[in-house]
Structures are given as structure tokens and as C-alpha cells.
Amino acid sequence: MITPTKGVRPERSLLYIGGQVLSDLDGPTTVSGAWEALARRRRLHGQEATVTFDWFVLALDLLRALGTIRLQDGLIVKVGKS
Amino acid sequence: MEDRLAYWWFRHSAELALHVKKATAFQDHFNDVMEAVYGSDFIRVRPAGKDGDRKCDGYQQSTDTVFQVYAPSRVDLAKWVKKIEEDFAGAKAQWSSMRSWIFVHNQHDGLPPDTVQTLQKIKTANPALVIDQWSPTHLLELTVDLSEERLIRVFGNPPRERYMRVLDRGDVADAVAGLALHSGSWTSDAVDLPVVDPGKLDYNELTEYPRRMIMAGIAQARMVEGYFDHNPDPTLRDRVGMLMRAEWLRLQHRGMSGDEAFAFLYDRVAAHAQGSREATASLALLAFLFESCDIFDNPPADWSGTAA
Numbered sequence: 001m002i003t004p005t006k007g008v009r010p011e012r013s014l015l016y017i018g019g020q021v022l023s024d025l026d027g028p029t030t031v032s033g034a035w036e037a038l039a040r041r042r043r044l045h046g047q048e049a050t051v052t053f054d055w056f057v058l059a060l061d062l063l064r065a066l067g068t069i070r071l072q073d074g075l076i077v078k079v080g081k082s
Numbered sequence: 083m084e085d086r087l088a089y090w091w092f093r094h095s096a097e098l099a100l101h102v103k104k105a106t107a108f109q110d111h112f113n114d115v116m117e118a119v120y121g122s123d124f125i126r127v128r129p130a131g132k133d134g135d136r137k138c139d140g141y142q143q144s145t146d147t148v149f150q151v152y153a154p155s156r157v158d159l160a161k162w163v164k165k166i167e168e169d170f171a172g173a174k175a176q177w178s179s180m181r182s183w184i185f186v187h188n189q190h191d192g193l194p195p196d197t198v199q200t201l202q203k204i205k206t207a208n209p210a211l212v213i214d215q216w217s218p219t220h221l222l223e224l225t226v227d228l229s230e231e232r233l234i235r236v237f238g239n240p241p242r243e244r245y246m247r248v249l250d251r252g253d254v255a256d257a258v259a260g261l262a263l264h265s266g267s268w269t270s271d272a273v274d275l276p277v278v279d280p281g282k283l284d285y286n287e288l289t290e291y292p293r294r295m296i297m298a299g300i301a302q303a304r305m306v307e308g309y310f311d312h313n314p315d316p317t318l319r320d321r322v323g324m325l326m327r328a329e330w331l332r333l334q335h336r337g338m339s340g341d342e343a344f345a346f347l348y349d350r351v352a353a354h355a356q357g358s359r360e361a362t363a364s365l366a367l368l369a370f371l372f373e374s375c376d377i378f379d380n381p382p383a384d385w386s387g388t389a390a
Contacts, residue, residue: 006374007310007319049311 002062011047017059022068028075031060083230087298087365088240088358094291095237096225098345100188100218108153108188109139111236112221116140116149118232119224137172139186146181147212148173153188162197170204170213182212190218239355241295245362249302251309253363258309258322260354260364282372285381286340296344299369306370322367323376326350330377340378344368347377 004010011017017038024037035056042051060076063069069076083089103111116124123144129135140149150169152162166185173183185201187193193201193215205213225233234240245253283293310319329350333343352364371377381387 001317005320006376007321007323008316009311012311012316049316050314051316052314055314055316 001058009049011042012049012051012055014055014059014062017051017056018063018066018068021056021059021063022078025069025076025078028072028077030075031057034060034076085240085242085244087243087246087295087362088230090291090294090298091240091361091365092225092233092237094295094341094345095240096222097291098341099237100221101190102342102345104153104155104188109151112149112151112186113140114236115221115224116142118228118236133176136176137169138177141177142182145212146179147184148177148180148182149184149186151186153186157189159194159197162194163200166197166200166204174208174211180211182214184214184216186216186221188218192217239358239361241299241362241365242358243298245359246298246302246366249305249359249363249366251305251312253359254306254309254367255313256360257351257355257363257367258318261322261325261351281381281385282375282378284387285385286343286378288340288344292341292344295365296369296372299365299367300373302366303370303373306366323371323374326368326371327376343378 001008002014004013004016020038020041021034024041025034029037035053038051038056060069064071068079070079071077083092099111100108113124113126117126120142123142125141125143127135127138127140137150138148139151141147142149150173152165152169169185170183173180183204201213201215205211225236228236283296288296310322313319326347329347330343333346338346348364348368351368352361355361355364368377
């Protein structure tokens with residue numbers, strides 16, 4: 001589920017979704033803002049495979065575990081960018 | 083029969099039942115077929131009290147035929163002569179109306195000479211009676227001309243071409259739900275997506291009807307894939323694949339033939355199918371898993387054989 005498997009295509013894997021979230025994280029944003037940005041990006045790329053909110057939250061967990069994002073004043077920020 | 087997919091499924095089910103069913107299950111199948119063919123003319127006989135079945139597993143009223151069914155799980159042909167002699171003597175003594183006695187067996191490769199000689203002796207010693215033996219092929223032939231309604235009574239609801247054309251993701255959802263998946267059984271396992279080898283059907287020694295059914299089901303493989311892509315749970319596809327893979331490996335370990343394994347796996351998916359549309363969705367799901375190599379093996383790269 002973190003990386004693609006036989007049944008989890010790449011654009012549905014947590015690592016890929018985490019990458020998409022990071023790409024749109026230009027500044028501090030709310031969880032809802034990040035969620036909406038992800039939905040916009042996936043629509044733009046014609047990625048129709050369903051991503052639910054809880055799956056998106058798992059992707060955020062992964063990014064946090066990897067040390068690439070943190071929570072600051074209730075907003076998500078890239079590590080190293082305040 | 084207009085629907086080819088239903089026809090293939092019935093033929094496959096009829097052939098396989100005679101190979102797979104043993105002992106009481108074979109006897110029950112014999113009774114089901116006879117009731118479907120002869121209706122109320124045939125009476126199913128069940129054991130009762132201390133006399134059991136009085137050496138009769140079924141009785142045909144119009145011909146006063148006593149049927150004796152013998153389909154042991156483990157074949158010990160040495161016992162067959164004694165079995166035939168005792169069963170015939172018992173039937174003759176207990177069924178005064180008997181004009182015909184038929185020994186029904188599950189030996190696809192024929193009977194041993196001693197057994198044939200014993201039947202001939204009985205025939206010679208009883209010229210007033212019709213004495214015969216029915217092989218599994220005879221039972222198979224009985225089902226050939228059955229109406230679809232009666233075939234459904236014996237074998238259940240078949241998958242159908244007309245449903246295969248209109249299946250949607252909702253149908254696949256029902257088929258997947260029938261597998262009763264346990265989320266705890268899933269572990270992530272990255273596997274390269276294999277390319278389906280055209281020789282896969284040959285390599286797994288699938289015969290005509292299962293091959294035709296799989297090819298029919300594969301027509302909906304992309305729709306099934308779409309169902310998994312749009313399912314809220316991205317792990318569902320892997321869990322279904324792993325569950326069925328484990329089932330396949332278990333059947334393989336038991337030394338099952340390709341046809342038998344196909345039938346068992348189909349039954350596993352279609353366990354809760356209520357009608358033909360659900361049965362068709364089950365076949366589409368199974369064909370998808372076949373194509374994606376969750377079940378059955380791909381031929382080795384250097385394999386160039388073909389099935390019989």
C-alpha cells in the first residue's frame with residue numbers, strides 16, 4: 001500500500017499520493033486545503049481511481065513519518081519551510 | 083440451448099460431477115439426474131431401519147428396475163465381485179417385483195474382467211431378468227437432452243452470455259462481497275504484473291468448456307478492474323487476489339486437475355450467487371483473476387507443450 005503492488009496501481013499508492021501532496025504544498029495549508037489541491041491535481045491528470053479521505057490521511061501520516069511535513073499552528077508545512 | 087455460455091457451463095458441470103463426486107455424493111447425484119430425466123417414474127430410495135435400503139438405491143416403476151450404485155472413494159477392485167454378487171442376491175430376495183437390475187458405477191476407464199464376468203454369470207443364471215451396468219458416460223448422456231429448467235434443478239444457475247454483456251461494477255461488488263474477505267489476512271506483497279500467456283490454458287490442462295468459459299469471462303476483465311480501481315479500499319484487489327491464490331495453491335497441493343480446480347474456485351466465488359446474473363459476475367471475477375495470474379500458473383518461459 002505504501003509502494004505499488006499487483007493490486008494497488010502506482011497512482012493509488014501512498015508514496016505517490018504523498019508526492020502529489022508535497023508538490024502542491026507551496027506554503028502552509030490546512031488539511032482541507034491539501035485535500036482539495038490533491039483532488040484538483042488528480043482531476044487535471046485524469047486519474048480516476050478513487051482516493052478516499054482516510055487514504056489521503058494515511059498519505060499524510062507517511063509524509064510525517066518520513067519527516068517531510070510537520071504541523072505548525074494547525075497548518076501543514078513542508079519541513080525546512082516555515 | 084441458445085445461450086452458449088450456459089451450455090458450456092452445464093456440460094462442464096455434468097462431466098465434472100461424475101469425476102469429483104464419490105460415495106454418497108455420487109449416489110445423490112445419480113438420484114438427482116434420474117429424477118430430472120424420469121420424473122415421478124423414478125423413486126429415490128433412502129436407507130431406513132435395520133434393513134437399510136434393502137439393496138436398492140433407486141427404483142424405476144415403469145420397468146421395475148432396481149438400481150444399485152457403487153462409487154467408492156478408494157477403489158479396491160478385488161472387492162467388486164463380492165459386492166456385485168451380494169447386492170444382486172439381496173435385491174432379488176427383497177424386491178419380488180424386480181424385472182431389471184442395473185449396477186451403476188464410477189469407473190471411467192471401464193470395469194475389470196472379473197467384474198464383467200460376474201455380471202455375465204448373473205445374466206446367464208437369471209434369463210428372466212434384464213441385467214446391466216451403467217458407466218459414468220451413460221449418466222452423462224442422460225443429461226444431454228434435459229431441458230434447461232431441469233438442468234438448473236440438478237446443477238444450479240449457470241452464467242449466461244446475455245448477462246456477461248451487461249455486467250456492471252455493482253454485480254462485481256456482489257461477487258467480491260461473497261468472498262467474505264478478512265482484512266487481517268492481508269499483507270502487502272509487491273508483485274510484478276504478469277503478462278497473460280496464451281499458452282496458460284494449455285499449460286494448466288483446462289479442457290474445452292472451462293477454456294470457453296474463461297475466455298467469455300475475460301471479455302469483462304477491464305470492467306472488473308474498473309470496479310477495483312473505484313473501490314474506496316485500494317487494498318481490496320490485493321486481498322481478493324491473495325485469498326484466491328491461497329485457495330488455488332491449496333487445490334494444487336491436493337493434486338487436483340485444472341478442470342477440478344477451476345470448478346472449485348468458481349464454486350468458492352459463486353457460493354452466494356442467487357441467480358444467473360450473479361453466477362455470470364462470479365465467472366467474470368474468476369476470469370479476471372485468471373488473466374491477472376492470481377490463480378493458475380503461467381507456463382515456464384521454455385515451455386512449448388500443448389494440452390491434449
